[in-house]
Amino acid sequence: MYLGLDLGTSGVKALLIDGDQRVVASANGHLDVSRPHPGWSEQEPADWVRATEEALHALKASHSREIAAVKGIGLSGQMHGATLLGAGDEVLRPCILWNDTRSFREAAALDADPRFRKISGNIVFPGFTAPKLAWVKANEPKIFAQVRKVLLPKDYLRLWLTGEHISEMSDSAGTSWLDTGGRRWSPELLAATDLGEEHMPSLVEGTAPGGILRGSVAARWGMGGNVVVAGGAGDNAASAIGMGTVAEGRAFVSLGTSGVLFAANASYLPNPESAVHTFCHALPDTWHQMGVILSATDSLNWLCEITGRDAQELTAELGDVPKGPGKVTFLPYLSGERTPHNDAAIRGAFAGLGHESGRAALTQAVLEGVAFALRDNLEALRAAGTELARVTAIGGGSRSRYWLGIIADALGLAVEIPADGDFGAAFGAARLGLIAATSADPLAVCTPPATSATIEPDARLLPSYEDAWTRWRGLYPAIKGATT
Structure with a gap:
């Protein structure tokens, strides 16, 4: 048996698979987010441990024999979080999360240093880890002086599981400290934030062993000895492992809390100016x-x-098939935006409201606004040298066929719906646990799921969606000064 642990923003998911990659069982532990000030987003690392134990205790209660047979564990997690530890591995402050934008000034200052884009291959976004440490140094200098290790969220779970300070390449690439082409920490970039390699965990590949489960933890869950903990992955890379998005030309669109357009590459293709993450x-x-x-x-x-209706009720009012863009437009910048604008201060807006604009019009505008923002991402990927022919849909939002139809029309790409199954980040993490424990061929393990349906773009609607996206793009500069 192999176990995947996915540390998300709203919970921890634990998923068991067998040696044939059949999902045996899963369980969840709940998490909350603290927002003490506008633009802030924090969690207590102790809550990650609690939620993990909650999920594992549930699995043990229902599948004790299967839990006892676990030989490998893979980790996935929300990226970019700054988990600051002191000399005794004590947590110095709540973790600053990926969607926290307080460090936008520090991010701009680091990004102005040309070494960051050159070495990391990316813009320094406010959500990344390095600017958060710069913010702590400027605003909480006593805490900064005590920092001995900086860990990403899933790697704090690893520390609890194994006692080791270890990370891997996919998650670490989102810190702004990694030499992404060389797959190693950059002493230059660390020094720019008054840190050194001694403050960082050691690095392994996601498919490699990244520690052994501590005996006390194994005993509590009824597991045997020598359980391998894989290097693991950041949540999007783990989802790609789960979806088999590992070969060049494979891509997925994720409709989760955030939205992601993800493409696998066989080589290193940085283009920071496009605001694409590489x-x-x-x-x-x-x-x-x-x-x-x-x-x-x-x-x-x-x-x-706002409306007091759930998502299924709202989307049901629209039918099953898009009939063309609506007259109301929505910009989904509720907490700023990354690709392509790198703008932490921008906020969302509705445009084109009239007396006739009812609830259904607002729902359609929200779905279209997200789809057009993903079209912006597609254009950024194209500017970075990546062309896509089709994408696979994952995430909670992908349950809406109407939304997927809008996305197909807005992107001009076929959208594939995978066959029923759990192919997300927890499944990808479990696959990595299997590979690390058995030395299996990663490409033989990380195969894509069968496709249950394909939504093709409607050729009749493509011109109207193209026109609507062009108008939509013009709204960002129009509202920038009015919402910041």
């Missing part, structure tokens, strides 16, 4: 590019709160 993949000698929008299903969830 990161290491979880497999050796592979990389990936992705565009990221900060509010995908979060935009629909926001509308649900």
Whole structure:
């Protein structure tokens, strides 16, 4: 048996697979986010441990024999979080999360240093880890002086599981400290934030062993000895492992809290000016590019709160098949935006409202706004040298056929829907645990799922969606001064 642990923003998912990669069982532990000030987003690392134990205790209660047979564990996690540890591995402050934008000034200052884009291959975004440490140094100098290790969220779980300070390439590429082409820490970039390699965990590939489960933890869960913990992956790379998006030309669109357009690459293709993320993949000698929008299903969830209706009710009012763009336009910048604008201060907006604009019009505008933001990401990927023919849809938002139809029309790409199954980050993490424990061929393990349906773009609607996207793009500069 092999176990995947996915540390997300809203919870921890634990998923068991057998040697044939059949999903045996899964369980979840709940997490909350603290937002003490506008633009802030934090969690207590102790809550990650609690939520993991909650999920594992549930699995042990229902599948004790299978848990006892676990030989490998893989880790996936939310990226970019700054988990600061002191000399005794004590947590010095709440973790600053990926969607925290307080360090936008520090990010701009680091990004102005040409070494960061040259070595890391990426813009220094406010959500990345390095500017957060610069913010802590400027605003919490006593805490900064005590920092002995900086860990990413999933690697704090690894420390609890194994006692080791270890990370891997895909997650570390989102810190702004990694030489992404060389797949190693950059002493130059670390020094620019008054840190050194001694403050960083050691690095392994995502498919390699990254520690052995501590005996006390193994005993608590009823596991045997010598359980291998894989290097693992950041959440998007782990999802790609789960989806088999590992070969050049494979791509997926993720409709989760954030939205991601992800493409696997066989070589290192940085283009920071496009605002595309160029990161290491979880497999050796592979990389990936992705565009990221900060509010995908979060935009629909926001509308649900405003209207008092759930997402299924709202989308059901629209039918099953798009009939063309609506007259109301929505910009989904509820917490700023990454690709392509790198703008932490921009905020969302509706445009084109009239007396006739009812709830259904607002819902359609939200779905279209997210789709057009993903089209922006597609254009950024093209500018970075990546062309796509089709994408596979994953994430909670992909349950809406209407939304996937809009995305197919807005992108002009076929959208594939995988056959029923759990192919997300936890499944990808479990695959990495299997590979690390058995030395299996990664390409033989990381195969894509069968496709249950394909949504082709509607040729009749493509011109109207192209026109609507062009108008939509013109709104960002129009509202920039009015919402910041």
